Amino acid sequence: MSFIKTTEQSSKYEHLEKMSVKELLTNINTEDKTVPLAVEKALSQIEALIEQVIAKMKNGGRLFYIGAGTSGRLGVVDASECPPTFGVDFDTVIGIIAGGDTAIRKAVEFAEDDKNQAWKDLQEWNINKNDVVIGIAASGTTPYVIGGLQKCNENDIITGSISCNAQSPLSQTANYPIDVIVGPEFVTGSSRMKAGTAQKLVLNMISTTTMIALGKVKGNKMVDMQLSNDKLIDRGIRMIMEEIPVTYEVGAELLKTHGSVRKAVDFFKNQV
Known part of the structure; x- marks a missing residue:
């Protein structure tokens, strides 16, 4: 051809x-x-x-x-x-x-x-x-x-x-x-x-x-995304709230402490 x-x-x-x-x-x-x-x-x-x-x-x-x-x-x-x-x-x-x-x-x-x-x-x-x-x-x-x-x-x-x-x-x-x-x-x-x-x-x-x-998505969520602005932090908090029964304030604290949605959710689930 x-x-x-x-x-x-x-x-x-x-x-x-x-x-x-x-x-x-x-x-x-x-x-x-x-x-x-x-x-x-x-x-x-x-x-x-x-x-x-x-x-x-x-x-x-x-x-x-x-x-x-x-x-x-x-x-x-x-x-x-x-x-x-x-x-x-x-x-x-x-x-x-x-x-x-x-x-x-x-x-x-x-x-x-x-x-x-x-x-x-x-x-x-x-x-x-x-x-x-x-x-x-x-x-x-x-x-x-x-x-x-x-x-x-x-x-x-x-x-x-x-x-x-x-x-x-x-x-x-x-x-x-x-x-x-x-x-x-x-x-x-x-x-x-x-x-x-x-x-x-x-x-x-x-x-x-x-x-x-490679496991960088869980369900349909970007659980390892970088928290580089307020929009993404808010998205991350709401993703946490969908996965575990916590308030927005608790989700925000978990995200701040652990640095990613995945780590925050895993930590919470390991505690219960």
Whole structure:
């Protein structure tokens, strides 16, 4: 099968500048509705990769995301949300973007074209065989990402990928590729739109499913979340009240004393 960049094909909508605001919104929304269906078609691929991630992390391994531009930013976002949401250390899920942290806010020219830099960036984290590296690239052709996965493969490190073109070079490089084929973008080539949404959905699945499997969720609650603001403290207190028969004030004291919903509930239950 030949490789076709559907993410770069011309939009099926013409003369966008002549559309009303309502027409633009309606048409963008129409395209966005197709994304979850594209993700659904890739569920078996997503499952296969997550099984590998869970197995490695249960043995102390880490999960790395590498990407450039929008894809890199999405990886950084997902990784950065794991500590506050699930209470894991900051170096459990790690997002690396071509061009370094500067590229999170401002594009770094040609950073994605260096096929050797990703491996250098990974080595700064002492990457090893216990880890899993997932390359993210909507096009599936980004040299930074492909080069990083190639070096991981050479060093027996499990690799996965998330891309939005079928049979892409990236997918052919990864041990466990995920292909979410979203088709042409509303604005031709603007892969921050449907492709970016698809990548975000898949990343949500990977991190959330993995953390549940690692015991970071109880029932449907984030019992290990970090208590980093008043909203989360209040949520934590109410979670405690749902689990054990205490008042808001007692729940607040338990949470303050023990530092997490899980520890507070376990302490109380061990006392009765």
